[in-house]
Amino acid sequence: MRAEFVVLVDDDGNEIGTAPKAEVHSAETPLHRAFSCHVFDGAGRVLVTRRALTKRAWPGVWTNAFCGHPAPGEGDLDAIDRRARQELGLEVRDVRVVDPGFRYRATDSAGIVENELCPVYRATAASDIEPDPREVDQWRWMDPADLASIVRLAPHLVSPWLVGQAAASPHLLSERERTHT
Template sequence: MDDLVVLLDDDGNEIGTAPKNSVHGADTSLHLAFSCYVFNERGEVLITRRALTKKTWPGVWTNSFCGHPAPAETLTDAVHRRAEFELGLDLSSIDLALPLFRYRATDSSGIVENEVCPVYLARAVGDPLPNPDEVMEYTWTDPEALRQSVLTSPFAFSPWMVLQMRQLETFRA
């Protein structure tokens, strides 16, 4: 069974649900998502390279992980769920960094992302054990070095990560 995503109107109000695979296309409906940046005990941030089998932006470097909350699921519960599913990680803390982040982007295949996508900063418990269907590789890196790389070479990263880096004033957990 396909996961459901929460559809939103232009003001960010819930207006229904739809199967995830039906909303990611050339005319993607506005829907609710989230992004998360995970930090370790050394203060490094985890970035991931999306699996080549991903429908959008395959093989692109991006934030630690993203996802969509299920209907009636809180965003923090969804963040915990996706951290475990994508990265095999438990999170010890989650903080909301960009509550109103919203973007629309089109990948090279013509698939559009159109999301209200709050951004979270979290702390990891242990090291990741990535799901190969989601993540092809990962690295821990210095947050400021990452910010500089994203801002000077935006073509190497997901479009939502580039926009988020421009808006995140504090980039550490």
């Protein structure tokens, strides 16, 4: 298996180098590029996934459909397509940015830090889902209003990046979502 690398960035989002993905997430994770994608089906439901219990960071946490890291030289849209297929066995379409400047830093219960410049995207499912069990333990389609209520009333039940994304883009989980152009 070929080693994956993440793109390290400065506070302004400028690329300053790369690092092996397997080594970058630690108690002192450097700021790096990532993306987060929320997937909706034809009925308007949003996909939520529970991260596999074997994941190094945030195991077993419920979150949005999927996240990932663009490889060096790879654009976000190509990375989204790649990770949707790898993680969920899913094809997506109508991918559009919702929050291009989202950034967060959070520490899980084991002390692993996420420190990411993480544009947020919204997409539509174009196929059935067949998750890789090494990535996703459980999944379900939810009414966006129900997920928004969970995020607002019980934020401890979901990932901190989902909480932050919902706060930064209040229309992310609504039919009236707004996109940045």
